[in-house]
Amino acid sequence: QKEVEQDPGPLSVPEGAIVSLNCTYSNSAFQYFMWYRQYSRKGPELLMYTYSSGNKEDGRFTAQVDKSSKYISLFIRDSQPSDSATYLCAMSANSGAGSYQLTFGKGTKLSVIP
Amino acid sequence: GEEVAQTPKHLVRGEGQKAKLYCAPIKGHSYVFWYQQVLKNEFKFLISFQNENVFDETGMPKERFSAKCLPNSPCSLEIQATKLEDSAVYFCASSQQIQPQHFGDGTRLSIL
Numbered sequence: 241q242k243e244v245e246q247d248p249g250p251l252s253v254p255e256g257a258i259v260s261l262n263c264t265y266s267n268s269a270f271q272y273f274m275w276y277r278q279y280s281r282k283g284p285e286l287l288m289y290t291y292s293s294g295n296k297e298d299g300r301f302t303a304q305v306d307k308s309s310k311y312i313s314l315f316i317r318d319s320q321p322s323d324s325a326t327y328l329c330a331m332s333a334n335s336g337a338g339s340y341q342l343t344f345g346k347g348t349k350l351s352v353i354p
Numbered sequence: 355g356e357e358v359a360q361t362p363k364h365l366v367r368g369e370g371q372k373a374k375l376y377c378a379p380i381k382g383h384s385y386v387f388w389y390q391q392v393l394k395n396e397f398k399f400l401i402s403f404q405n406e407n408v409f410d411e412t413g414m415p416k417e418r419f420s421a422k423c424l425p426n427s428p429c430s431l432e433i434q435a436t437k438l439e440d441s442a443v444y445f446c447a448s449s450q451q452i453q454p455q456h457f458g459d460g461t462r463l464s465i466l
Contacts, residue, residue, distance in 0.1 A: 248395075272453045272454070274453075274454050274455075276457070278395075281459075282459050282460075283358075283360075283445055283457035283458050283459040283460050284445070284457045285457070286454055286455075286456055286457075289453065289454040291453075326395065328395065330397075332453065337412070338399075338410070338412060339410075340385075340402065340409075340410065340452050340453065341387075341399040341402070341410065341412075341413065342387075342389070342397070342399065342447075342455060344395070344396075344397040345395075346395045346396070347394075347395040
């Protein structure tokens with residue numbers, strides 16, 4: 241079992257839909273949780289960052305972390321064609337061996353159809 | 355600058371040659387991380403620095419890979435005697451307080 245599991249998709253939704261992306265993880269030491277968006281031939285672009293549990297909202301994006309279930313989510317409201325990209329979850333511990341290295345999910349490829 | 359700048363964008367080397375990649379972190383960021391993306395979306399951590407000091411090198415292949423971050427210079431990642439398996443996209447990331455990490459657009463290394 242990989243440390244971070246993420247459904248690779250592809251996921252195709254109509255413009256304006258609410259998109260739900262999620263990751264599960266097995267390492268209970270993970271404390272930092274991030275969502276990145278990656279366009280083709282570009283680097284990962286930070287979308288959301290959460291430390292420990294809870295919810296965070298930024299514009300059309302909401303990130304949720306449920307440490308008891310080892311489950312994180314990213315919601316995109318009013319999705320736009322420009323949101324079409326690969327979405328990567330990433331996480332790290334803050335103590336112990338390998339702390340602060342990011343462990344990534346495999347990414348979910350999202351297409352928003354006009 | 356406001357972005358992590360990686361150069362070159364694409365580097366082609368013959369097997370056995372040396373490859374050197376550069377990364378200028380965001381101004382004011384103390385931490386630099388290097389990752390290797392081999393298969394699509396498989397990121398492998400290589401090494402991290404806090405200023406000029408190695409912070410974590412547990413991901414670095416011991417033999418042919420080396421990295422430096424010197425004052426007033428871009429950080430560098432050097433691969434000696436490249437192999438076909440080194441073909442990958444190498445990403446650099448920087449951070450102000452260790453997290454979150456901000457990534458550059460990568461250097462695509464092709465070994466022929």
